[in-house]
Amino acid sequence: MPQITVDYSESLADAFDRRGFAGALHPVVVETTAAKLEACKTQFRRTEDTVVGGSDTGEAIVHVTIGLLAGRTDETKAKLTGQVLQLVREYLKPAEGLGLHVSAETRDLDPSYQKFDS
Numbered sequence: 001m002p003q004i005t006v007d008y009s010e011s012l013a014d015a016f017d018r019r020g021f022a023g024a025l026h027p028v029v030v031e032t033t034a035a036k037l038e039a040c041k042t043q044f045r046r047t048e049d050t051v052v053g054g055s056d057t058g059e060a061i062v063h064v065t066i067g068l069l070a071g072r073t074d075e076t077k078a079k080l081t082g083q084v085l086q087l088v089r090e091y092l093k094p095a096e097g098l099g100l101h102v103s104a105e106t107r108d109l110d111p112s113y114q115k116f117d118s
Helices: 018-033 074-091
Strands: 003-009 041-047 059-068 099-108
Touching: 003 018, 018 041, 018 074, 059 074, 074 099
Parallel strands: 003 041, 059 099
Antiparallel strands: 003 059
16 A cells, blocks of 8 residues: 556557656655555556547546555545646656546545555
């Protein structure tokens, strides 16, 4: 915990500094939510197909999901979500000719969440 997943359109592969983003995001998560740095885990998933509205070309998406153990206030989660969006702006170069749709969500992990480290 925190479990961070970043889905992004394939067309952004060269424009999105994913390592830089994760490196900047983890300390922000720690500062905002009192998590431990070594507990932050980010996975990036490139999506091949993106459809927005009635168009299947010229659009790109980035969606960041952060799952936290329960206990953070709605205000804390909203603050973190806003910080995530700002960081995406910093680590994603403008992609000429693409409509860009960026979103983020900070949510509680399900009570059934368990983990295994080795």
